[in-house]
Amino acid sequence: MKRVTLKDVSERAGVSTAAVSYVLNGREGKVSPETVDKVHSAVKELNYIPDFSARSLANNKSKLIGVVIPQTEDQSQLLLQNPFYSELVCGIEGKLRQSGYHMILSGVDKGAGYLDTSMQRNLDGAIIMGIYQESFYEELKKVSMPIVLIDSYINDSYFNVIGLDDEEGGYLAVKHLIDNGHVNIALVTGMIRKDGVIEKRFLGYKRALKEANLFYNADYVFEHSVSYEYGEQAGRIIADKHPEITAVFATSDLVALGVMRGLSEGGRKVPYDVSIIGFDDIFYARMSTPPLTTVKQNITARGAMAAERLLSAIQNAEHRTDQPILMPLELAVRQTVRKL
Amino acid sequence: MKRVTLKDVSERAGVSTAAVSYVLNGREGKVSPETVDKVHSAVKELNYIPDFSARSLANNKSKLIGVVIPQTEDQSQLLLQNPFYSELVCGIEGKLRQSGYHMILSGVDKGAGYLDTSMQRNLDGAIIMGIYQESFYEELKKVSMPIVLIDSYINDSYFNVIGLDDEEGGYLAVKHLIDNGHVNIALVTGMIRKDGVIEKRFLGYKRALKEANLFYNADYVFEHSVSYEYGEQAGRIIADKHPEITAVFATSDLVALGVMRGLSEGGRKVPYDVSIIGFDDIFYARMSTPPLTTVKQNITARGAMAAERLLSAIQNAEHRTDQPILMPLELAVRQTVRKL
DNA sequence: TTGTAGGCGTTATCAG
């Protein structure tokens, strides 16, 4: 199928290529109504489809957004298995497509930067999920395109951030446990890294304890990775070695689900013996037995919001549109927390 | 950050742009070793990054692959919530990136075609998951690029297909149930559409029944949509109205998980009262309580295979590389089937 | 082996 070009259209319509370009780009004020008509019908007849590569070359706009998500530990695969990211991606893609943009979804190789990709593809902007090393962000700034960060507390006004009050979320979760009479509350979590969301949730955990005059016991902190497997492992340990623990706050639903499994493998019933609360409210939270009580964020909406902010930054040709956004948070009380 | 171009590199290296281009594209045979060196170091020094838009314009290769996944019923969001698709995407992305390609992940608007996107972006190929109306495929053929279909039984040698012996899978599942003494076996499934995978699984269900001289009862077929919600609904109905049913074959794990929930809401225990077997072996299958027995396909590997076949078709400049591939299938026996 | 120049499809400038 031979490509129909602008020129073909202009010849067919009997006008210049410039006129066609104007019409196609909505600068109709610069062109007479009848020319507009002629162009439109020529486009129809020929079934003309513009070439974005050429467009990108000519005006540095690719209508392409880079979306980066973290990879598995062995660095080879996307972390899409974590529904948190897939739901985010859903929200992003919907909004982008509806606005005439496309998304290049990828992970980023360990160490390697994202600068290459963004330059190669002339990306109009990027949405970065997860947290990376400092140098990664420095590189990003060099490219000089609008960027939205999700799940990062990087304190740099260059970036747009669609955040969450993670500290408050952690606090809410643990307070709920305390309100239900729990005292010995474990924390199961991925690595607590500086400037990461987990650190904030951890801080919320501590605040709730302190407020209730409860002792913070480092032995009750199980810290390793954000995965079902680790949750399971931690759940086992709690079941086997910590009969005094009656409640667990997991900083991610995926981990919480694992803890539930580990606990029950260890012979302890949820919520009868041990209560548990998660974070995120992924799709699967309500599918577990019993359904998981958790701190709910509207993940898909957050993705859509990220896309929206990015697009508006792009249109206004500024990197940062506004103050960081904090998405709302609420408790989703289901059946894994028992009143003591 | 001003763009470094081929020309900059050539000037820096003191050679022509052609020479640089040759070196960059591995046609080193056409160039003297010392030129090669000069170019390489100039590229390093200047930190040259090629512009894929320009490249695409010049030689019609974008290094861009379109990946299409189905949308939710209301047509607005990707079906990434179904882990089956996210795992597939993981497999695809990994392989693509490792080969220097990028992926544009998108849904396709209802009715609208994919021709526009593929032309606009000069896609080198596409991987299409799910099943669409005839006209969609016809359009695809017009673009004349290699295409890999996943989960389609379209009988057209134009397309590469990475399939599964779905009929055999359905047979295996139901035979397992029968071997465990079950006689009244329900089928819970999404819409049985012609040329879809579900139809084949359905056929396998019937074959297993027939082979065991069991009566096929249309009342035992619960057909609606591939979703957790529908599974739950069907599970409820089975619990309430069909005490005689002792086993369920769900044509997708997501549905199976829903059935389990519905059953237990209806007061029936899995597997004590009702056995259940799923299909796919998504990540969450082993996370349910009890862990789901299912027909296992290696989803990620299938995605990787799809990418691999596509790339090889692209490199050989042919649409179809080989015979359709059938990925292996096996029973993953866990704890939701009870021997009667 | 190397360099020159034309073309890929658009956009944008700048005279008419």
Next chain:
DNA sequence: CTGATAACGCCTACAA
């Protein structure tokens, strides 16, 4: 309001 025409960055005959 319209129409040439020069970029945009790269590739590749073709010529030297």
